[in-house]
Amino acid sequence: xxxxxxxxxxxxxxxxxxxxxxxxxxxxxxxxxxxxxxxxxxxxxxxxxxxxxxxxxxxxxxxxxxxxxxxxxxxxxxxxxxxxxxxxxxxxxxxxxxxxxxxxxxxxxxxxxxxxxxxxxxxxxxxxxxxxxxxxxxxxxxxxxxxxxxxxxxxxxxxxxxxxxxxxxxxxxxxxxxxxxxxxxxxxxxxxxxxxxxxxxxxxxxxxxxxxxxxxxxxxxxxxxxxxxxxxxxxxxxxxxxxxxxxxxxxxxxxxxxxxxxxxxxxxxxxxxxxxxxxxxxxxxxxxxxxxxxxxxxxxxxxxxxxxxxxx
Amino acid sequence: xxxxxxxxxxxxxxxxxxxxxxxxxxxxxxxxxxxxxxxxxxxxxxxxxxxxxxxxxxxxxxxxxxxxxxxxxxxxxxxxxxxxxxxxxxxxxxxxxxxxxxxxxxxxxxxxxxxxxxxxxxxxxxxxxxxxxxxxxxxxxxxxxxxxxxxxxxxxxxxxxxxxxxxxxxxxxxxxxxxxxxxxxxxxxxxxxxxxxxxxxxxxxxxxxxxxxxxxxxxxxxxxxxxxxxxxxxxxxxxxxxxxxxxxxxxxxxxxxxxxxxxxxxxxxxxxxxxxxxxxxxxxxxxxxxxxxxxxxxxxxxxxxxxxxxxxxxxxxxxxxxxxxxxxxxxxxxxxxxxxxxxxxxxxxxxxxxxxxxxxxxxxxxxxxxxxxxxxxxxxxxxxxxxxxxxxxxxxxxxxxxxxxxxxxxxxxxxxxxxxxxxxxxxxxxxxxxxxxxxxxxxxxxxxxxxxxxxxxxxxxxxxxxxxxxxxxxxxxxxxxxxxxxxxxxxxxxxxxxxxxxxxxxxxxxxxxxxxxxxxxxxxxxxxxxxxxxxxxxxxxxxxxxxxxxxxxxxxxxxxxxxxxxxxxxxxxxxxxxxx
Numbered sequence: 105x106x107x108x109x110x111x112x113x114x115x116x117x118x119x120x121x122x123x124x125x126x127x128x129x130x131x132x133x134x135x136x137x138x139x140x141x142x143x144x145x146x147x148x149x150x151x152x153x154x155x156x157x158x159x160x161x162x163x164x165x166x167x168x169x170x171x172x173x174x175x176x177x178x179x180x181x182x183x184x185x186x187x188x189x190x191x192x193x194x195x196x197x198x199x200x201x202x203x204x205x206x207x208x209x210x211x212x213x214x215x216x217x218x219x220x221x222x223x224x225x226x227x228x229x230x231x232x233x234x235x236x237x238x239x240x241x242x243x244x245x246x247x248x249x250x251x252x253x254x255x256x257x258x259x260x261x262x263x264x265x266x267x268x269x270x271x272x273x274x275x276x277x278x279x280x281x282x283x284x285x286x287x288x289x290x291x292x293x294x295x296x297x298x299x300x301x302x303x304x305x306x307x308x309x310x311x312x313x314x315x316x317x318x319x320x321x322x323x324x325x326x327x328x329x330x331x332x333x334x335x336x337x338x339x340x341x342x343x344x345x346x347x348x349x350x351x352x353x354x355x356x357x358x359x360x361x362x363x364x365x366x367x368x369x370x371x372x373x374x375x376x377x378x379x380x381x382x383x384x385x386x387x388x389x390x391x392x393x394x395x396x397x398x399x400x401x402x403x404x405x406x407x408x409x410x411x412x413x414x415x416x
Numbered sequence: 417x418x419x420x421x422x423x424x425x426x427x428x429x430x431x432x433x434x435x436x437x438x439x440x441x442x443x444x445x446x447x448x449x450x451x452x453x454x455x456x457x458x459x460x461x462x463x464x465x466x467x468x469x470x471x472x473x474x475x476x477x478x479x480x481x482x483x484x485x486x487x488x489x490x491x492x493x494x495x496x497x498x499x500x501x502x503x504x505x506x507x508x509x510x511x512x513x514x515x516x517x518x519x520x521x522x523x524x525x526x527x528x529x530x531x532x533x534x535x536x537x538x539x540x541x542x543x544x545x546x547x548x549x550x551x552x553x554x555x556x557x558x559x560x561x562x563x564x565x566x567x568x569x570x571x572x573x574x575x576x577x578x579x580x581x582x583x584x585x586x587x588x589x590x591x592x593x594x595x596x597x598x599x600x601x602x603x604x605x606x607x608x609x610x611x612x613x614x615x616x617x618x619x620x621x622x623x624x625x626x627x628x629x630x631x632x633x634x635x636x637x638x639x640x641x642x643x644x645x646x647x648x649x650x651x652x653x654x655x656x657x658x659x660x661x662x663x664x665x666x667x668x669x670x671x672x673x674x675x676x677x678x679x680x681x682x683x684x685x686x687x688x689x690x691x692x693x694x695x696x697x698x699x700x701x702x703x704x705x706x707x708x709x710x711x712x713x714x715x716x717x718x719x720x721x722x723x724x725x726x727x728x729x730x731x732x733x734x735x736x737x738x739x740x741x742x743x744x745x746x747x748x749x750x751x752x753x754x755x756x757x758x759x760x761x762x763x764x765x766x767x768x769x770x771x772x773x774x775x776x777x778x779x780x781x782x783x784x785x786x787x788x789x790x791x792x793x794x795x796x797x798x799x800x801x802x803x804x805x806x807x808x809x810x811x812x813x814x815x816x817x818x819x820x821x822x823x824x825x826x827x828x829x830x831x832x833x834x835x836x837x838x839x840x841x842x843x844x845x846x847x848x849x850x851x852x853x854x855x856x857x858x859x860x861x862x863x864x865x866x867x868x869x870x871x872x873x874x875x876x877x878x879x880x881x882x883x884x885x886x887x888x889x890x891x892x893x894x895x896x897x898x899x900x901x902x903x904x905x906x907x908x909x910x911x912x913x914x915x916x917x918x919x920x921x922x923x924x925x926x927x928x929x930x931x932x933x934x935x936x937x938x939x940x941x942x943x944x945x946x947x948x949x950x951x952x953x954x955x956x957x958x959x960x961x962x963x964x965x966x967x968x969x970x971x972x973x974x975x976x977x978x979x980x981x982x983x984x985x986x987x988x989x990x991x992x993x994x995x996x
Contacts, residue, residue, distance in 0.1 A: 106483040107470055115463060115470075122459045223470075224484030226560050232467025239461025240441070241448050267441065268465050276506040277476045278533045282468055307458050324449075328442045336435065344432045346476055353506065357651075364653030386624065387652060393597075394506065394626045397433045403441035404468050405461040408449075 107223045109133075109173040116171060116221060119143070119231045123238075133174040133181065136216060139166040146234040147227075170218045171227070242266075242407025247306040248315065259315045260413040263289040265327045266298050267406040269335055273342075275350030275397040285334060286409065287327045289320035294334050305411065317410060332401075339399060347397035354395035361387055473533050477503045481528040488558055490525060491897070493689045494518050498525040500687060507627030508650050510606070510686040512635045516698075516896055517689050519631045520551070523602055524559045530627060531561065536599035537575055539563075540623070543604035545580035549840065551604070552578050572596075581608070585619040598625045606630035609649060610642035620649055634938050635686065640665065647685055654685050699873075700902040701895055705919060706799075707911045708791050717783040718749045718913060721756065724776060729958050740954045743914075747812070750915040751879040753787045754815040760784075792908050793823050796876060799906060800829060800856060807874035808850075808857045810890050812881060820858050820878070831856035870898040876906045880918055882950045887922060888936055914957055917970045921953075925974025939980050 107115075110132075117135065120127065123143040129136040139147065144166040145154055157164045172178045221227050248259060266286040273279045286298035295301045322330070365384040371377040448455065473480060479499060482490075490498070493513075501509045501522075507530065511519045530536035541563070543551050548565050555563040555576065564571055566579035572592055581603075584593055601623060603609070609617050609630070628650055635643055644661050647654050655661045655678075665678045710718060725742045732739055748755035764777045800807055811817055817833055824831045832846045832854045850857040851871060875894055881887055895903045909919045943949060952973065960966045 111470075115466065118459055118463050122457050122463070222486050224486055224560060226562075228467075229471075232464060232471070235460040235467060236464035239456040239458070239464045241445055241456050242458060242461055243448075243453070243455040244458055268468075270468060272534065274535060276535075277503065278473060278535050279476045280473045280534075282465070282472060284465070309455055309458075324446065325442070328439070332437055336431065339435065340431050347433045360651070360653035362653075364648075364657055367657055367659070383621065386622075390624060390626065394508075399431060399433055399435045400438070401435065402438035404464055405456070406441045406445055407456070407461070408445075 109222065112221060112223060112228060113173040115228065116173070116231065119235060122235075128168070129170075131178075131181065133178040134170055134172045136168065136170045138168045141166055143234075146237070147230060168216045170216055171221045172218060173221055175220045236404060239405050242405065242409070244307040244309060244407060245312055245315075245410045246412050247308050247310070248312050248412065255314070261315050261317045261410045262291075262413045263317060263320055264295075264298075264301075264409040264411055265289060265324065265331065265406070266302075266409050267328075267331055268298075268404040270402055270404055271335070271339060272400040272402075273346065273397070274400070275347065276353070276395050277346075277350075279346070282404070283335065283338065285331055287322070287331050287334075289322045289324070289327055289408075290318050292322050292327075292330065294330065296334070296338075301411070302409070307409070315412075318413065335401060339401070344397075350395050350397040354392065357391045357395065358388060361391065471532070479525075479529060480532045481525050484528065484532060485525075485559065488521075490521055491518065494522050494525065497522045497687050497689065498529065501526050501629070502529055505685065507600070508629075508685065510630045510632065510635060510646060510650060512632055512686050512688040514688070514690050515633045516892065518897060519633070520554055520604075521558070523629050523631060524555060524561070526629065527555075527600060527602065528559045528561060530600060536627065538596070538598050539576040539600045539602070540584075540593070540596075540598045540625075541576070541578040541602040541604070542581045542584055542620075543578060545582060547604060548578050548580055581616055585615055590619065594619075594622055594624075596624065598623065600627040600629070601625040602629045602631070604631045606646065607632040607634050607642070610645055612645050612648075617645070617649065635688070643682075651685055655681055698895065698897075699899050701891070701905055702902055703905045703907065703923070705907045705909065705923060706795065707909055707916070708795055710910050710913070711787070711789060711791055713783075713787045714749070714753075714791060714910075715912075717753070717756070717780065717787060718746070718910075720780050720783050721745045721749050724780060725958070727776075739958055740951065743954045743957050746914050746957070747879070750792075750910050750913050751811060751813050752790055752793070752816040752819050753784045754819040755813040757781065757784050758815045790819070790823070792878060792910070793820060795908060796820075796878065797824070797827055797829075799876060800824075803874050803904070805874055806850070806855055806857075806872040807876060808859060808869060808872055808894065809876045809878050810859050811878040812860065813879070814860060816878065817858050817860050824856060824858075829856050830854045831858055833857075834859040834861065836861035868896065868898075869894050870896060870900070873899060873901040874904045874906075876908065878908055880907065880909075880915065880922065882918060882953050884922060884936060884949070885940060912963075914966075917957075917966055918953070921970050921974050925971075925978060938984050939977065942980050942984075943977060 113132075113135070120135070120137055120143065123146075124140045125143050126138040126140070127135060128138060141164050144150070144164070148167050154164075156162065219225075219227060246261070264286045266284065268282060268284040271281045271283065273281075283296065284298045285294060285296040286301060287294045361384070365380065365387075368380050369377070369384065371380055479495070479502070481498075482488075494517075497511065497513075501507060501511075507526070511522055513519050513522070527536065527539065541551060541555075552563045552565045555561040555578070561576055562574075563576040563578050564574045566572065566577050566583060569588070569592075571577060572589070579589075583589055601620075603620065609620060611617060630646060630650060632646075635646060641662075644655055644658065656664060725739075725746060728742055729739050745756060745759055748759055760777055760781055764774060764781075767773045767777070796809065809820065811820065814835065817835065821831060821833055830853055832849045834843065834846050834850075834857055838846070846857070847869075850869070857869075857872075872894055875890065877887075877890065881890070891903070891905065907919055907923070909915045940949060953970075956969045956973070957966065960969060
């Protein structure tokens with residue numbers, strides 16, 4: 105999957121807005137933004153600066169950026185805008201000797217750094233990773249419709265454990281899948297994909313008025329075990345042709361290595377033989393490391409979702 | 417929507433492969449429940465999931481890296497290579513493209529793909545010391561891979577480290593590296609690992625690595641067993657046992673047998689793309705040799721210097737080694753009076769004041785004073801004004817470079833210098849200036865770290881290096897992938913001087929300028945078994961008494977080179993046939 109510049113921009117804006125950055129200027133092709141302290145800490149890699157701010161209590165000065173999502177369009181627009189601007193002055197001494205001198209960049213807090221952000225850029229990866237950090241553990245409530253506040257009866261809320269799993273199937277090559285699953289802590293019912301249950305629901309960390317939460321009958325560890333068992337069953341049903349092929353490759357490779365060392369292992373000099381044995385073993389273990397098929401399951405995000413009982 | 421009840425038969429089924437479940441999420445969740453937070457932002461959690469979706473690797477065998485690499489448009493053969501290494505060779509391969517086809521790009525793409533797939537995070541890249549920074553820069557700028565150059569012991573802890581082989585194999589680094597596990601090891605100029613007995617070879621053999629790329633333009637230089645050793649490093653047994661290999665595949669030192677079978681086996685571990693094959697298109701090289709007549713004053717100086725050198729050689733009774741540098745004087749006269757002057761001044765400092773030599777040296781210095789104009793520089797200005805485009809002028813001497821800078825500037829040309837001693841920042845700056853307003857770049861150095869001047873297609877060899885590799889390096893700055901136009905090469909030479917002989921050798925005999933010699937390094941290595949080509953030439957000039965004798969000797973030297981070249985061509989032709 106790749107992403108359009110519009111999608112990249114959407115992701116970026118979600119991050120900037122969620123972290124309460126101050127948007128200074130925005131067009132379909134770019135955004136100029138003064139980072140919030142939270143975003144600055146996550147994006148600018150200035151641990152010493154933030155250590156200094158925290159220890160001395162100094163007023164933090166966050167960095168500003170112009171993130172450009174469509175460099176070509178942005179540059180075209182810039183050119184139209186910049187006509188009335190006077191050309192920056194050349195450094196006359198340098199230009200006398202060297203023809204043309206590059207402009208000395210503005211440094212210091214007032215400087216706004218330009219950065220092109222596209223699908224492959226490290227900045228976008230960094231934002232996703234930061235989002236994963238910030239969104240790793242959730243505790244959320246469904247926000248009721250306005251009517252709920254006025255009714256006499258409090259609404260029953262059902263707690264759910266939701267986990268977005270990432271399954272990685274790897275050997276010498278690799279494939280990945282995402283599975284967002286949820287389990288009710290009241291009934292033990294499992295829903296997959298869980299986002300379908302969340303569709304149309306507004307979630308917030310605020311505890312709404314006039315609701316009560318149904319007591320859990322399934323403990324968190326039990327729920328986790330159920331989800332893992334569910335995932336394991338799902339993974340077990342996959343096609344494992346890839347793993348078979350990888351094992352075939354592995355055994356072929358090992359056979360080649362075995363033949364090569366067969367003669368060498370007849371070495372009579374003890375010292376030399378020890379070295380050859382070691383080499384043989386390490387070559388075999390390297391090959392196993394390279395080809396051995398395996399599946400790894402980890403979580404992108406998890407949390408407790410308190411959802412209005414569907415009244416079953 | 418699938419729903420399922422927790423069933424009594426909820427016994428997890430067995431997977432046919434090991435399953436590792438990371439349960440840290442549950443621990444973290446419990447932790448926060450105990451402390452009552454802090455809780456994450458739902459929008460960010462969704463963004464994280466969308467991010468994961470956007471970079472999810474949904475297929476085992478589809479190249480992902482291209483989507484991540486804006487501004488890199490690999491050539492078809494580079495794509496093919498990456499694809500093969502990743503999905504057919506399982507990440508262990510020798511990349512043996514001929515010079516200039518972009519092995520680094522191929523290696524970078526393969527590395528990037530593995531990193532995107534999360535199969536590689538710890539990487540060690542070993543390259544000749546002079547290429548360390550270039551690799552770091554290319555990986556960062558072209559591939560967005562945060563590689564660091566090894567400088568201090570702690571840099572080894574970085575994820576992607578570029579280091580020189582010489583550093584890596586030495587203590588204390590060696591022990592540290594041998595304790596590590598590298599997801600990927602890349603070795604540039606891997607033909608240096610042809611000998612099993614060297615410490616380099618044994619060190620690489622011991623390094624623990626999952627994937628491994630060996631880069632070399634010349635997998636076989638002298639001996640088929642070199643190839644065997646290289647492959648053994650990568651995949652021992654691929655060509656059978658050592659004994660099997662010699663009986664099955666080797667006739668002569670350099671001649672393979674059972675070529676079909678060898679070809680099949682090689683194709684499993686080695687990829688060799690060639691120039692002139694497929695869609696890789698190089699523009700033409702047009703060469704003009706411009707023969708100039710020295711002015712009377714310059715000729716007087718040249719004759720004076722030549723006589724001086726001859727006298728000294730005779731006086732030393734054929735002691736060559738101390739005399740070789742004197743030939744440099746002759747070469748310098750052909751370049752500029754400034755160059756000779758500097759050398760003469762240095763020489764006079766070394767000889768005692770009362771020595772009769774001092775007088776001779778000063779006689780030459782006086783001859784220099786008589787020279788008012790530089791024939792070559794005048795011609796160069798004329799050429800530059802005619803072409804009226806960007807041009808790079810190469811000279812061997814700092815003094816000539818300084819002189820030309822001044823001289824050109826006086827004639828209203830905007831020019832910048834470039835030399836080996838400049839630091840990286842300054843080099844980059846000079847490149848930028850040349851790309852921008854300057855019309856002329858005057859360079860003393862061509863090799864080493866990538867000056868890539870595809871935007872310029874004129875070059876003037878103000879004087880010539882005697883080492884053909886350096887000539888090729890010079891040309892390679894402008895004549896490379898990405899050059900859109902035919903490249904114009906002008907060679908200036910002064911008639912009746914040693915320069916004329918050298919040009920004759922390089923141009924007529926080796927045909928250096930018009931074609932790309934793929935195996936030039938191999939040819940030279942074989943020729944230079946006894947002595948470097950440069951040294952042979954120095955000797956030749958010292959020992960010859962007449963111009964005619966020089967001509968003959970240069971001619972026979974050219975023939976020797978030509979024979980080696982034909983041999984190499986023949987060998988590579990048979991290799992090519994096997995591969996075809």
